[in-house]
Amino acid sequence: MDSSLYVYVEDVRGEGPEKVLDRITGYGVTGVTVAAACRRARDITPHGRTRVTVRRDGVHFPPPDDLFGGLRLVPPVQDGAEEEPLAALRLATARRGLALHGWTVFLRNGTLGLADPDVTVRNCFGDRGSPADLCPSHPDVRLYAVALGRAVARQGVDSVVAEALHFGAFGHGHRHEPGFVPLGPMDVFLLGLCFCDFCMRRAVDLGVNAEAAREECSRIVGGVFDGDPPAQGEVTRAALTAYAGPEVVAYARARSEVVTSLVSDVSAAVTEEGSRLVFLDGTGSAKGYADGLPSPGLAAHDAWQFGVDLVALGDLVPSLGALAYARDAARIAEDVAAYRRSTAKDRELRVVLRPGLPDTDTADRLAAKVRAVRTSGADAVDFYAYGLVPYPVLDRIPDALSA
Template structure:
């Protein structure tokens, strides 16, 4: 089974190559590094960082040096993080990983990008009232799709083995923005409807599939207005599949087709450049319908699916992974992320048992989250578990 640790480029920059890679090989004993190449905004606590305890990650920043020629003429372009200065931590990681015989994966957040969303509102999703979700990009927008394809191709010059594609789909209303406020409870249905995209590109794609997109948008607006006006509306929610005479379900299916086609295009670019692309499904099977995640279709479109195995017991990890078979995804097509921290693991034996479960199920890749966010004792726990 292949193993890797997810990390930020700032971990490498703050610690230096020798200490950083020494921890990966000598403490964790993994054979790979999964380094964030584009990441969303965050504020984190770093238990063993020599330069900071609390640090910020810039919104939608790139941690590699984009090739200007490749991005010429494109509206959406990755912006290098200020933290990397004039350097290229991804190039350094590729060099050091190669010297140590380690595989390098690119952990890439594609569509959850505050920076590009605020710079190009027309490329962000629009709800039924036309309000833009500026913290993300819409997978139906042509400029966004060109950005995704080009971003995949950029990684090839670093000798990347696989791209871990995070956020290559739609997001719901509560996906996350600092100081979000919801003082009047709307209920899960209204919140779900507020997270659907009705931008011109999405409506056109749905209409091309025979879906009455305008009729769906009107019905969605009416239901949201009902929830905003009537404080008891959440007690009498309609079934999503009955809205607009059942056409809402077809509209959601059209959104899933948009996501699948974009993932297929991204995977084709990866293949062309000798890389793999795995689609990160953080919520797990059966939970991503409103995000446009159609697991059976995606499993055929990309090189693999990556999911979170966050759970305190090996039995729960087994249940999470086994559930994918119900959606036509064989465990041999999965990569699973485990957390070695104390909130998930009571010790090395617990983590080793989870790894054995994955091995028994035929999962070929395990990754551990997250280098900078865990104690060094958790890194040691990974090494002990892998040796066990």
Template sequence: MESSVLAFATDLLDEGADAFFGNLTDRAGVGGVTLASVYHAARDVFPHNPHRVVRYLEPGAAYFRPDPAHWTGRRLRPTPSTAIGDRDPFAEAAAEARRRGLKLHAWTVFCHNDRLGFEHPDCAPANAFGDRRLTDLCPAHPEVRAYAATLVAELARYGVDAIRAESLHFHGLRHGYHHERYFEELGPVAEALLGVCFCTHCRAAADRAGVPAEEVAAAVRTELRRRLADDAAAGAPAALDELAGGAFAAYVDASAATVSSLAAELTEQARRHGMRLSFMDGAGPGRGWLAGIDLPALAAAADQIETLGYAKTPEAVREKVAAFALHGVRPQEMAVILRPMAMDCDGPADLAAKIAVLRELGVPEVEFYHYGLMRLSSLDRIGAALAG
């Protein structure tokens, strides 16, 4: 079973290559590192960082040095984080990984990008009222798709083994912006409908699929106004697949085809450069319909489906992986991320039991979240569990 730890480039820069890679090999005993190449805004606590405990990550920043020749004439382009100065953490990580016989994966957040969404609102998703969700990029927009493909080609320069594609899909309303506020209870249906994209490109994709996009948008606006106006209506259930006479379901299916085709294009791009592409599905089976996640189609399009195995017990991890099989994704086509910290694990034996479950099911790859956000003792826990 292959193994890796997810990390930030700032972990490498703050600790130095010897400490950083030494912890990965000597403490965690893993065979690779999954380094964030483009990441969203965050504020995190770093228990063992020698220089800072709390760090803010810039919105939509890149942690490699883009080649200007690849981005000539492009509006959407990666902006290096100010935290890396004039260094190139990916070049440093690639050289060290090769020297130590480790694999390097590029953990890349594609469509959840505050910086680019605010700079280019026309590239952001739009709800049925035309309001833009500026924390994200729309995967149907041609410029967004070109940006994503160029990112993959750029990362190939570093000898990356695999692209870990996070946020390569649509997003819902929540968890997009730091100071989100909902003083009236919206209800799950209104929240879901406010997260569906009706931008020009998504409507065009639906129309090409024979779906009356404007009719669907009008039905969604009517339903949203009804729910926003009344407390009782806000909490009422709804059969979304029957909205607009069933056309809403067809509209969402067209959005899923947009995501699947983008995943297929990026996978082909990665393969041309000798890399793999893993599609990261954090929500899990049955929860990504409105985000455009069609698991059987994505399993056929990408090299691998990666999911979060965050759970208290080994049996719960088993259930999470088994649920994917019901949606056409075999364990042999998956990678699973575990958290070795106390929130999920009570010790090395518990983590070892979860890894044993993954091995038994035939999952070929396990990753651990997250180098800088865990104590050094949690890195030791990974090493003990993998050895066991």
């Protein structure tokens, strides 16, 4: 089974490429998925050059002038990008017979969002309260995403692994900020919907009363802000219809056209550059990232909440990636099987596991998850991430792959 290990450029730079790749080769994986375009983060890196690594938004290569020269949005550039670490890694992996994939964060970029707030999502109250979330409906964001996909493909990677190439959720992926209003899951979902001019216009073109949806969202969430009890329970289409009405549900569903068309454009651009797109659905991360205990709804069934239409994308992209962040191997098997049912049989399905905490506490548990991934119809299993877990945790990978 094909497999890959996620790494950051800082991992390679800090430990040295030969040492890192020697270790990775020893784990029995067939490829490396390197962070070509990152988002801001603060990570504990137990065997890194710094034990706490502060990451910035930006790319690890000089942005090509012919792609970004006329664009409003240009990715920030990481320190050391002029040394072209991705090109060096391409040569080093090729010598070892390892594939190289370019992990690319597309629409999470607080640096760009704070500089140009109008390209970010606008909530039902008219606030630009999520500066790291670039809106996939905005024309400038769409041009930026296509150019970024092309730029990463030009680094000679076997595939461009697209993270955050869809809508986000309110509060997911942002630093902790004071919020002492007890919002329920559906209130959080409503607050995360984008009502910018471009999103509303696209919804209207699809026959949705966008203004009615916005007014209903602001009425419901505003009522909770004023002291109304929040609704509990999972966000499902039926529950959301009962809570917010059919126009809100129709508005939320209309976002899939935005995402599908954008992914199609990026995939075509990446293919033209001689690579291929792996669309990474972030639903599994949103459900289980913190503790590995996702809510009962399967990730594939809840992907619509982020504007992701898996069936449509399954006909457009050559490869789909799923984040299986759950403690229970049986739950992972159910998630993977649901993704497989939504994806054409001739399309690759890659599943990302975490070899350590919070959802994998033993080598046996990791082996059980790999078996679940294999038996549920996936084509590849990947592991996240080299620099974030201790060496003994990484040492679980070879036995899990060979079990």
